[in-house]
Amino acid sequence: MSHYFITGASSGIGAALAKKCLAAGNSVTAVARRADRLAALGEGHDGFHAAACDVTDAAALAKSIRKSIAKLGGIDCAILNAGMYEPQDSTAIDPSIYARHMDVNYMGVVNALPSIVDNMLESGRGQLAIVSSVAGWRGLPRAAAYGPTKAALISLAESMTFDLAPRGIDIKVICPGFVDTESTAVNDYEMPHLISAETAADEILAGLKTDRFLIKFPRKFARSMNMLRWLPDRTYFRLVGARTGFPQR
Ligand SMILES: NC(=O)c1ccc[n+]([C@@H]2O[C@H](COP(=O)([O-])OP(=O)(O)OC[C@H]3O[C@@H](n4cnc5c(N)ncnc54)[C@H](OP(=O)(O)O)[C@@H]3O)[C@@H](O)[C@H]2O)c1
Numbered sequence: 001m002s003h004y005f006i007t008g009a010s011s012g013i014g015a016a017l018a019k020k021c022l023a024a025g026n027s028v029t030a031v032a033r034r035a036d037r038l039a040a041l042g043e044g045h046d047g048f049h050a051a052a053c054d055v056t057d058a059a060a061l062a063k064s065i066r067k068s069i070a071k072l073g074g075i076d077c078a079i080l081n082a083g084m085y086e087p088q089d090s091t092a093i094d095p096s097i098y099a100r101h102m103d104v105n106y107m108g109v110v111n112a113l114p115s116i117v118d119n120m121l122e123s124g125r126g127q128l129a130i131v132s133s134v135a136g137w138r139g140l141p142r143a144a145a146y147g148p149t150k151a152a153l154i155s156l157a158e159s160m161t162f163d164l165a166p167r168g169i170d171i172k173v174i175c176p177g178f179v180d181t182e183s184t185a186v187n188d189y190e191m192p193h194l195i196s197a198e199t200a201a202d203e204i205l206a207g208l209k210t211d212r213f214l215i216k217f218p219r220k221f222a223r224s225m226n227m228l229r230w231l232p233d234r235t236y237f238r239l240v241g242a243r244t245g246f247p248q249r
Contacts, residue, residue: 001047003027005068005075007055007112008082010037012181013131016201017079022048029068029075031055032082047072055082055108065115074123077208078116079174080109081131083149085183087142098145105149109156120169127208128164129172130157134216134225136175138236141246150175161213172207173214176200177221189245193221 004021008014010032018030018041027047030038035052042048049071051064069075083105086097109130120126135143136150157173164171178184178191179200195203195218207215216222228236241248 001026002076003072005029005078007031010034012197013200014081016197027072056103058111061111062115077127079129085146088145090144101145101149106152125168127170131174134175141244175216193218
C-alpha cells in the first residue's frame with residue numbers, strides 16, 4: 001500500500017482523490033486550510049494525516065510534510081492539486097488578484113517540492129503529479145489570472161523531469177477539462193463536457209498507472225482543446241471568441 005500526499009484535499013478533485021485512495025487501503029496525507037473538512041475525510045481511517053496548512057506558507061508546509069513522513073512513512077505519490085480560480089475581466093486589472101493566483105497555484109506547488117523531492121531522492125523512487133489545466137495550453141477568456149499559473153506549472157514539470165526522472169522520480173502533469181467543483185461553480189456559462197470530481201479522480205488514478213507524462217481528460221474535450229493549440233493566432237482568437245461570447249473583429 002502506498003502513501004499519497006494530496007494538497008487541496010478538502011473539496012472537489014482533491015477530496016475525491018483522497019477518498020478513493022483511502023478506500024483502496026492506502027495511507028493519505030491531506031493538505032488544505034479547512035481543518036474540519038479534512039477531519040471528516042479521515043474519519044475511520046488509521047492511515048490518515050490531516051495537515052491543515054496554507055500552501056502559500058512555505059515553512060508551515062515543509063513542517064507539515066516532515067510530520068506526515070514521520071507519521072505515515074515516505075511519500076510514494078504526491079499530487080499537488082491545491083488551487084484557486086477567479087474569472088477576470090482584462091479591461092479592469094487588479095495585480096493583487098494575479099499575484100494571489102501565482103502564490104496559491106504556482107508557488108503553492110513549488111513550496112511543497114523541496115521536502116517531497118528530498119524524500120523521494122532518498123528512497124530513489126516516487127511519483128510527483130502536478131495539477132495544471134487545459135487552460136494552461138492557450139489563453140482563454142476570463143482566465144488571464146488563472147491560465148498563466150497553469151502554463152507555468154507545465155513548464156515547471158517539464159524542466160524538473162530532466163533532473164529527476166533519471167533519479168527515479170516519475171513526474172506527471174494533469175490537465176483536466178471542466179470538473180464540477182466549488183471552483184467552477186462561479187462560472188456563468190455552460191461548461192462543455194463537464195465531469196464530476198469522482199470521474200476526474202478516476203481519470204487521474206488511472207493516468208498515474210501509465211507511463212504517460214501528460215494526463216488529460218475528458219478525452220473528447222482534451223482532444224478538441226489540443227487541436228486549438230496548433231491553430232494560427234487569428235483563427236484561434238476568432239474561433240474561441242465566437243464560441244465563448246467574446247466575438248473578435
Ligand atoms: N474544476 C475544474 O474544472 C478544474 C479544471 C482544471 C484544473 N483544475 C484544478 O484542479 C485543482 C483542484 O480544484 P477543484 O476544481 O477541485 O476546486 P476546489 O473544490 O475549489 O478545490 C480547491 C482545493 O484547493 C485548496 N486550497 C485553495 N487555496 C489553498 C491554500 N492557499 N492553501 C491550501 N489549500 C488551498 C482548497 O482547500 P481550502 O479552501 O480548505 O484551503 C480546496 O481543497 C486546482 O488546482 C484547479 O486549478 C480544476
